[in-house]
Amino acid sequence: MTDPEQHHHERTVGEAHSVTPLELFFDLVFVFALTQVTALLAEDLTWMGMLRGFAVLAVVWWAWVGYSWLTNSIRIDDDISSRLVMLMAMAAMLVVGLAAPGAFGEASVFFGVAYLIVRLLHVTLYAVTTRNDPDVFAAVVRLAPGMVLGAALILIAGFVPAGPIRAALWGVAIIVDFGAPLLTGTTGWKVDAGHFAERHGLIIIIALGESLVALGIGALDAEFTPGVIAAITFGVVIVSAMWWLYFDVVAIVAERVLAALTGSARAAMARDSYSYIHFFMIWGIVLVALGLKKTLLDVGYPLKTVAAVALFGGLAMYLIAHVAFRWRNIGTVNVQRVVVAAVLLAIIPVGMNVSALASLTLATALMVGLVLFELIRHRGLRHEVRQHHGELPPR
Numbered sequence: 001m002t003d004p005e006q007h008h009h010e011r012t013v014g015e016a017h018s019v020t021p022l023e024l025f026f027d028l029v030f031v032f033a034l035t036q037v038t039a040l041l042a043e044d045l046t047w048m049g050m051l052r053g054f055a056v057l058a059v060v061w062w063a064w065v066g067y068s069w070l071t072n073s074i075r076i077d078d079d080i081s082s083r084l085v086m087l088m089a090m091a092a093m094l095v096v097g098l099a100a101p102g103a104f105g106e107a108s109v110f111f112g113v114a115y116l117i118v119r120l121l122h123v124t125l126y127a128v129t130t131r132n133d134p135d136v137f138a139a140v141v142r143l144a145p146g147m148v149l150g151a152a153l154i155l156i157a158g159f160v161p162a163g164p165i166r167a168a169l170w171g172v173a174i175i176v177d178f179g180a181p182l183l184t185g186t187t188g189w190k191v192d193a194g195h196f197a198e199r200h201g202l203i204i205i206i207a208l209g210e211s212l213v214a215l216g217i218g219a220l221d222a223e224f225t226p227g228v229i230a231a232i233t234f235g236v237v238i239v240s241a242m243w244w245l246y247f248d249v250v251a252i253v254a255e256r257v258l259a260a261l262t263g264s265a266r267a268a269m270a271r272d273s274y275s276y277i278h279f280f281m282i283w284g285i286v287l288v289a290l291g292l293k294k295t296l297l298d299v300g301y302p303l304k305t306v307a308a309v310a311l312f313g314g315l316a317m318y319l320i321a322h323v324a325f326r327w328r329n330i331g332t333v334n335v336q337r338v339v340v341a342a343v344l345l346a347i348i349p350v351g352m353n354v355s356a357l358a359s360l361t362l363a364t365a366l367m368v369g370l371v372l373f374e375l376i377r378h379r380g381l382r383h384e385v386r387q388h389h390g391e392l393p394p395r
Helices: 003-012 021-041 049-072 081-102 110-129 132-156 165-184 193-220 225-246 252-259 263-297 305-330 334-345 354-379 379-387
Strands: none
Touching: 003 049, 021 049, 021 081, 021 193, 049 081, 049 110, 049 132, 049 165, 049 193, 049 225, 049 263, 049 305, 081 110, 081 193, 110 132, 132 165, 132 379, 165 263, 193 225, 193 252, 225 252, 225 263, 225 305, 225 354, 252 305, 263 305, 263 354, 305 334, 305 354, 334 354, 354 379
């Protein structure tokens, strides 16, 4: 690396910056991977299929999380060599997405090789770009073994015959991946709060957009009837409500809480609130996308068990993740979201016995009702939060 490049990396570690075009470009492959996870779930509408979809999403998410921390620390798009490595990682991530539907079958080795490349490029780029910052470099070195080991286990699993051993290797890999940051701690990590919150807000939008894509694809496979048109409309309303519940107040408060912290406390909050809790928001969104897609296939008949769980359970998961997000950020519980999540879980059996359109109507009513309740019940606090941009709301 040349001296100007070294100066660039030393200057930009930890500096505030907005999400860059390169980061948005990189996220496009994540959109494709999400679509492929939904396709995997739709093709294998069983409990085992749900578990496999969860596992694939977990490793894909953790790869994205790694790059979100990297680009939060370093403005790598200003350096040509780093930019090229990111583009190489995009190519490998695209292969991961292509292989995702067969990650536990015929494409397991391709998935494992591509995923390992994605992680190795990430670790290498992180180590090179932070070597002039001893604190961040030491944090990367501590975390690197867990990152590489998790990916290596998934590759090894690809060479093992399908069965319990392969599943166990995947399970251990996910535990290693998600557990390594907890074991290595947050000492040394530097987080730009505004960039970090913005990046995760954008990934929520991307996931919600994938839900709309799944809705559109489902409509292409369905007969165009008044019932299907109604289902499409309700689906858009549900996704819009999910967007509203995150961005109207929650995202604003979370960013301010993160910005108010410093050092290891900020890094720990970023890790817990965004890297971990946001995964369950994304999983909920993916399940809702699956439920919406299956609803459109036959709006006049009841949903199958897994599809009903995906629709109602996905919405409940999304809301429960919001509750956890608020608890981690400000230490209070959003009671109304707990109540609606509980109701959604309770009516899963109803969804298996009424028409899919009726199920969608129930889900829409609950989500819209929740949005309206919060708008009316907390209108004063909402106004305060949205107007006083530099202040935190009362706890």
